[in-house]
Amino acid sequence: MEDMRALSYGLGQQYFEERDYRGAIRALAPIVEETPEDVGTRLLLARAYYHAALLKPAEEQLREVLQREPTESYAHLMMARTLERQSRADEAGKHRRIVAALTGDEDHLQPHRP
Template sequence: MTTTFDRYRFAQVLLDGGEPLEALALLQPVEEEIDGNAAALLLLGRAYFRSAQLERAREAFARVVALDPTDTYARFLLGRALERQSRLGEAQVQYRVAVAMSDRPEYRERLDEVTGRLEPDGG
């Protein structure tokens, strides 16, 4: 019998191997069961994001942020999903929070990129 944890671990291997749809096939049946687990929701969101299911990715990342508002990686990924949906103002907010809590260069790069695209003169 496959446990939820087994599904999670195998889905992680599949996603890391570039197979987001296969990872989703393992995670979606237990989505309600993992709803309160930030790590599992983050993995689910990453699988949605990598398979270009941006609204579902946004929802999963937003649930992670609701569970742990200090998770800078979840905020960064929420910003990425919003940015890919052309919701630049909302993405900028998430990037700003991530940058304020972490000095990771990729967070600053995304914030600067989105901020430049939001400025009237294009940067």
């Protein structure tokens, strides 16, 4: 079973790198269901949802990541960007302030310009 998870994760990573975000979602979602404590895979799944413009599922995955790892600065940054894309700048600001505090980089206080 571990071999299948590793294979699916590798496939999900490959799809993500090739910018086939929906393919990455198909490969990674079953892993997250099977091993919900795997924050790394869940974060990659959230990123795939974000890049596929599936913002609600991205937000859900990021909330799970942050519940398990509240000091994961990249998850806070992704959450800020996800909320900004949903026109929820006030909520995003909280996550930007957390990223700036965790990293010491005040550039994170500025909204992302795609």
